[in-house]
Amino acid sequence: MSETLQSLKAEAPARRKRRRFLLAGLALGGALVVGWGVxxxxxxxxxxxxxxxxxGAVALNGWVVLNPDGSVSVVVPRSEMGQGVHSALPMLVAEELDVPxxxxxxxxPPIDKIYANLAVIEDNLPFHPDDRGSAKQGAQWLLAKVGRELGIMFTGGSxxxxxxxxxxREAGAVARAMLLKAAAAEWxxxxxxxxxxxxxxxxKDGRKLAYTALAARAAELGADIDAGDVTLKQPRDFKLIGRPAPRRDSAAKADGSAAFGIDARIPGMLYAAVRMSPVAGGTLASYDAGKAEAMPGVVKVVDISAALEPLTGAGAGLxxxxxxxxxxKQAVAALQVNWNEGKHQQLSSEAVFAQFAQALDEESGFAYHNIGSIDVAAAKTVTAEYRAPYLAHATMEPVNCTAQVAGGKVRLWVGTQVPSIAVDVAARVAGVAREDVAIELPFIGGGFGRRLEADMVAQAVAVAMQAGGKPVQVIWTREEDVTHDVYRPAALARFxxxxxxxxxxxxxxxxxxSASIGHQYYPRNxxxxxxxxxxxxxxxxxxxxxxxxxxxxxxxxxxxGVPVGYWRAVGHSHNAFFKExxxxxxxxxxxxxPVALRRALLARHPRHLALLDKALALAGQPAAGRAHGVALHQSFGSTVAQVAEVSVEGKEIRVHRVVCVVDCGMVVNPNIVAQQMESAVVFGLSAALMGEITIKDGRVQQSNFGDYPVLRMHQAPVVETFVMPSAELPTGVGEVGLPPVAPAVAAAVFRLTGQRLRKLPLRLA
Incomplete structure (x- = not known):
C-alpha cells in the first residue's frame, strides 16, 4: 500500500494555509523548513x-458513494475535455471495487486537496529520463509533498x-475491504x-449480499480499516483495466444532450460580450458608452480592467x-474606445525573432543537460537554425464563463482545467471567502491548455458584480479569442x-x-x-x-511582451521538431x-528500439509517388514512433497516412489511447502545416478560422495506432502523439523534394 492509508491517522486535524509560502519558496529556490519536510x-x-x-446514499470515502438503486458514484477529479477521463478514471475504482x-x-469533485494533481507537480523537475539516484528520488518526494500541500486541482500535462x-484504485480497494468486513460481521x-x-x-457457502444492503454498516466500520485489510489487485487479475470499453460521454455528445459551459441556462440570466485592448499590456484611456447604452436590450456597460490587471492574457477591457x-455583441462593437497602447504598440514578429537571435548571440543560456565536452575534434560539423511561431489554442467551444454574485456568495458555471484556481480567482475578484464560491463543472469543448487560465472567470465575476444579483454569461467572439490568447511560445533554436x-x-x-510560460503563468493565475x-x-x-x-x-x-501559456504538448510541440x-x-x-543512425544511438534503450521497429514494420512501403518520414520522441513519460506517408503536388504537402506506435506503460482503456493518438496527430498537423500567429504594430494579425485555419476532414490522414504491451506503470497519453508529427512530415518532404524545411509551419519554396 502507498502512504495514503498509513497517513490517515497520522495527519493532524488542523489545516494550515501554506500555498503562497510553498510556491514562493519553490519559485525562489529557497529551502523548505525541516519540520514541514519530515x-x-x-x-x-x-x-x-x-x-x-x-x-439514502452512503459515502464510503472521498471517492466512492453507494446509491440506493445499486449504482456507484465515483468522484472524477479531472475535467472532461474530450480526452476520456470520465470513462478511464471510473474504471480504476470499478476494477478494485468489483462493480460493473x-x-x-x-x-x-468538491474543491479539496485530496484531488490535487501530484503528478503534474513532479513533472516540473528538469531531470533527464535516464537520470537515476537519490537526488531525483528526493526531489520527486519533496515535490509530491508540496503538491499535497498546494492542493491544486489541475487537468493537463497528460x-x-x-x-x-x-x-x-486505493479508494475502490478500501471500499471493497469495508464491505467485506460489514458482510463478515453480518454473517x-x-x-x-x-x-x-x-x-x-x-x-464461500453461496450466501451473498448486495453492496447497497451493506453500505451503512460498512461506513460505520470504516474507521477500523487499516493497511493490512486492503490489497490492490495484481494486473493478472484485472477484469476491466486494459480492455476496451465504450466512452460514457459519446452518446450525449452525439445526440446534443451533453452540457458544455456555453450551454449554461440559469433562470433570469443575462449575457455579456467583451472588448479588450488590441495590444497586449494596453490600458483603457477613455470611452463613450452613449450609443451602446441606447441600443435595445442593453443593461449596462462595465469597465472590467481592474479585475483583469493580474491576468495579462486578457488585458484591459470593457x-x-x-x-x-x-x-x-452588437453594442460592444458600438462603443467608442480610446486605448493607451503602451510599450508594445510597435511590436512585430520580426522584432521578436530579432530579440531571440540577439540573445542566442550574446548569452550562453541555462544548461539543462551537460555531459562530456562538446569541444571535441571533428572531421565534420553540421549546423542549422530552426524556428517556430506563436500558436493560438482556437478551441471549438469559445471562451466563456457564467457567474452569479449575490448575498455574499458566488456561483460559477465554467469549463475549466483548474477548478481550484478558478474558485480562488473568483473569491479574489468578488472579495469573498473561498468557501463562499460554488462551481459547476460541465464538459469542456476543447482545453489544450487554454482553460488552465482563469481570465474568463475574473471577467465573468467582475461583470456579475454589476448585474444586481442576476447570473451573467460572458462569451468571447472568436476574434477576441484568437487575438487575446495566451499563445504557444514562439522559439528560435540553433544546433x-x-x-x-x-x-x-x-x-x-x-x-x-523563447519566453517562459511559467514566468507568466504563476503571476497571472x-x-x-x-x-x-x-x-x-x-x-x-x-x-x-x-x-x-x-x-x-x-x-x-x-x-x-507577448502573453504565452500552456499549449498541447507544451515545449515538446516545437522542440521535437527541432531535435528530430x-x-x-x-x-x-x-x-x-536516419533510421539506421537512430538504431545505433539507442542500443541501451530497447523499448525505444522496439517502437521504432514496430512502426516501420506496420508502415510497410509507401504508395507510388509518396515517401515515408520517421520520427521518434519521448514526452510526458511515454514514447511514440511515427511514420508519415506524404506526397507533394506543386507546393502542397499532403499527409495521407500516419502509423503511430506508442509505449505508454499499462493501458486502462485501449480505445481511448487510439482516439488520443488520432486527435494529437490531427491537432499537430494543423500546427505543422498551417498554424501561425503573427504580430504587426503590436496587434495579432489572425482573427478567425479564415486566416488561422485548422485541418479539414478531407485533409485528415488515416491514423493507425498500435499500443505496445507493457507492465510498467501508466504514463502520458493525451499529448504524446503530437510532437513527432511535424518532424516526420518534414523528413518525408526532404525525401521527395530535397528541401530542408527548418521553419514551422512547413512551406515549400
Missing part, C-alpha cells in the same frame, strides 16, 4: 468535508491516469471466507451586459553536431530562445513571482535519449540512413 504526508482518501450525498461499469456514475492510478463469518463480485459480497448575447570521419556523432549542442529556469522551454531537447557521448542543451529566456529534424540532417551529413 511531517507525515497528506492522505488522499478522505475529503476535508463529507461528500454531499442524499436520498454500467452501474458507475461520475460525480463532480497526467490524469498517471496521477489517479494509485489513489483511485458472523471470517472475512477471508468472503469475496466480492458484481456489486455483491459472496460467502463588457456590455444585455438581455441576449447578440445584442451585447551543432560534430562527426568523426566514419560519420559517428561525437557531440551534440543546442541552444534555444497564482499571484506569485515567476523566476528561475523553466523546464518547458527546453523539454524535448534536453531529455532526448540518443546515446551521444558529449551533449550540451541550453535555453535563454526572452520575454518579448536536425537529427535527420545529421544522418544525411554522415552518409547514413
Amino acid at each position: 511531517a507525515p504526508p497528506r492522505q488522499r482518501l478522505r475529503s476535508r468535508l463529507p461528500l454531499p450525498v442524499r436520498d 461499469l454500467d452501474r458507475v456514475r461520475v460525480m463532480q 497526467t490524469s491516469v498517471r496521477d489517479a492510478w494509485q489513489p483511485m 458472523q463469518a471470517n472475512p477471508a471466507d468472503c469475496r466480492t463480485e458484481g456489486g455483491h459480497v459472496v460467502h 463588457a456590455v451586459i444585455a438581455s441576449h448575447w447578440w445584442r451585447a 551543432k553536431a560534430r562527426l568523426d570521419a566514419a560519420g559517428n556523432v561525437l557531440a551534440w549542442e543546442s541552444k534555444s530562445a 497564482l499571484g506569485l513571482p515567476g523566476v528561475g529556469p523553466d523546464k518547458t522551454t527546453a523539454e524535448g531537447e534536453f531529455d532526448m535519449q540518443y546515446e551521444i557521448p558529449n551533449q550540451r542543451v541550453a535555453h535563454v529566456i526572452v520575454d518579448a 529534424a536536425f537529427f535527420d540532417e545529421v544522418a544525411h551529413a554522415a552518409g547514413k540512413d
Whole structure:
C-alpha cells in the first residue's frame, strides 16, 4: 500500500494555509523548513468535508458513494475535455471495487486537496529520463509533498491516469475491504471466507449480499480499516483495466444532450460580450458608452480592467451586459474606445525573432543537460537554425464563463482545467471567502491548455458584480479569442553536431530562445513571482535519449511582451521538431540512413528500439509517388514512433497516412489511447502545416478560422495506432502523439523534394 492509508491517522486535524509560502519558496529556490519536510504526508482518501450525498446514499470515502438503486458514484477529479477521463478514471475504482461499469456514475469533485494533481507537480523537475539516484528520488518526494500541500486541482500535462492510478484504485480497494468486513460481521463469518463480485459480497457457502444492503454498516466500520485489510489487485487479475470499453460521454455528445459551459441556462440570466485592448499590456484611456447604452436590450456597460490587471492574457477591457448575447455583441462593437497602447504598440514578429537571435548571440543560456565536452575534434560539423511561431489554442467551444454574485456568495458555471484556481480567482475578484464560491463543472469543448487560465472567470465575476444579483454569461467572439490568447511560445533554436570521419556523432549542442510560460503563468493565475529556469522551454531537447557521448542543451529566456501559456504538448510541440529534424540532417551529413543512425544511438534503450521497429514494420512501403518520414520522441513519460506517408503536388504537402506506435506503460482503456493518438496527430498537423500567429504594430494579425485555419476532414490522414504491451506503470497519453508529427512530415518532404524545411509551419519554396 502507498502512504495514503498509513497517513490517515497520522495527519493532524488542523489545516494550515501554506500555498503562497510553498510556491514562493519553490519559485525562489529557497529551502523548505525541516519540520514541514519530515511531517507525515497528506492522505488522499478522505475529503476535508463529507461528500454531499442524499436520498439514502452512503459515502464510503472521498471517492466512492453507494446509491440506493445499486449504482456507484465515483468522484472524477479531472475535467472532461474530450480526452476520456470520465470513462478511464471510473474504471480504476470499478476494477478494485468489483462493480460493473454500467452501474458507475461520475460525480463532480468538491474543491479539496485530496484531488490535487501530484503528478503534474513532479513533472516540473528538469531531470533527464535516464537520470537515476537519490537526488531525483528526493526531489520527486519533496515535490509530491508540496503538491499535497498546494492542493491544486489541475487537468493537463497528460497526467490524469498517471496521477489517479494509485489513489483511485486505493479508494475502490478500501471500499471493497469495508464491505467485506460489514458482510463478515453480518454473517458472523471470517472475512477471508468472503469475496466480492458484481456489486455483491459472496460467502464461500453461496450466501451473498448486495453492496447497497451493506453500505451503512460498512461506513460505520470504516474507521477500523487499516493497511493490512486492503490489497490492490495484481494486473493478472484485472477484469476491466486494459480492455476496451465504450466512452460514457459519446452518446450525449452525439445526440446534443451533453452540457458544455456555453450551454449554461440559469433562470433570469443575462449575457455579456467583451472588448479588450488590441495590444497586449494596453490600458483603457477613455470611452463613450452613449450609443451602446441606447441600443435595445442593453443593461449596462462595465469597465472590467481592474479585475483583469493580474491576468495579462486578457488585458484591459470593457463588457456590455444585455438581455441576449447578440445584442451585447452588437453594442460592444458600438462603443467608442480610446486605448493607451503602451510599450508594445510597435511590436512585430520580426522584432521578436530579432530579440531571440540577439540573445542566442550574446548569452550562453541555462544548461539543462551537460555531459562530456562538446569541444571535441571533428572531421565534420553540421549546423542549422530552426524556428517556430506563436500558436493560438482556437478551441471549438469559445471562451466563456457564467457567474452569479449575490448575498455574499458566488456561483460559477465554467469549463475549466483548474477548478481550484478558478474558485480562488473568483473569491479574489468578488472579495469573498473561498468557501463562499460554488462551481459547476460541465464538459469542456476543447482545453489544450487554454482553460488552465482563469481570465474568463475574473471577467465573468467582475461583470456579475454589476448585474444586481442576476447570473451573467460572458462569451468571447472568436476574434477576441484568437487575438487575446495566451499563445504557444514562439522559439528560435540553433544546433551543432560534430562527426568523426566514419560519420559517428561525437557531440551534440543546442541552444534555444523563447519566453517562459511559467514566468507568466504563476503571476497571472497564482499571484506569485515567476523566476528561475523553466523546464518547458527546453523539454524535448534536453531529455532526448540518443546515446551521444558529449551533449550540451541550453535555453535563454526572452520575454518579448507577448502573453504565452500552456499549449498541447507544451515545449515538446516545437522542440521535437527541432531535435528530430536536425537529427535527420545529421544522418544525411554522415552518409547514413536516419533510421539506421537512430538504431545505433539507442542500443541501451530497447523499448525505444522496439517502437521504432514496430512502426516501420506496420508502415510497410509507401504508395507510388509518396515517401515515408520517421520520427521518434519521448514526452510526458511515454514514447511514440511515427511514420508519415506524404506526397507533394506543386507546393502542397499532403499527409495521407500516419502509423503511430506508442509505449505508454499499462493501458486502462485501449480505445481511448487510439482516439488520443488520432486527435494529437490531427491537432499537430494543423500546427505543422498551417498554424501561425503573427504580430504587426503590436496587434495579432489572425482573427478567425479564415486566416488561422485548422485541418479539414478531407485533409485528415488515416491514423493507425498500435499500443505496445507493457507492465510498467501508466504514463502520458493525451499529448504524446503530437510532437513527432511535424518532424516526420518534414523528413518525408526532404525525401521527395530535397528541401530542408527548418521553419514551422512547413512551406515549400
